[in-house]
Amino acid sequence: PARSDLSGLEVAVSAGGTREPIDPVRFVGNRSSGRQGVALALAAADRGADVTLVAAHVEDGVLAEVSRHPRVRIRRAGTVDELAAAMAEAAGVADVVVMAAAVSDYRAAEVSERKLSKEDAGGEEVTLRFVRTPDIVAGLADRRRPGQTVVAFAAETEDDADALVDRALRKAARKGVDLLVANRVGWTAGFGASENAVVIVSGAGDVLARAEGAKREVADSVWDAVLSARHPR
């Protein structure tokens, strides 16, 4: 029988990759498929939670199954600002907030209203200026409601397992989150793949769990860790 250990919980999950415009036809994006975030939303709903899934850009077909789930509402967000606004709204009523989206760290300092042309650039090189985006999950953690659990993700290209855990622990503390799920990504694993391998750490500095397998299995391990963090024994 299906578990219902998340029933009564309202959760907000972000998934996919943001796209920051450069001009009307170009953007800066990333390789996030949205699969891990969508698996988290689906796992939570299957386990009884009411879910708001804030979907940035995801690969074709990734939303098909989750969009049919009666306990999942989907909100779309293209840019960092749209994602921040949608997550702030969802977090206002959520018991658990999970930021699985791949958020652009930078955006164009100026977005051109006209398509940039080779004539404008006028040579063999062009320079675009980028500025930092706000850290959405750090802001959500800062404004955390009493009893609310905030979870961040981290995609690292670190080869060394110990170094990856060290980075995860530092990042969890820096962002002020309760849990951080770190995974190694490369050109072929992690982003876009159907499997994942993660280490889950706490903001308090503990390595809580490791999980490996289908993104759905990893999602269930994340929810197990969330439940343990909310109900320590």
Ligand code: C5P
């Ligand atoms: O610092 P880094 O980008 O590695 O952190 C990843 C985590 O922070 C993810 O949970 C991601 O959704 C979140 N993030 C964010 N806002 C940003 C950049 C990342 O919420 N501007």
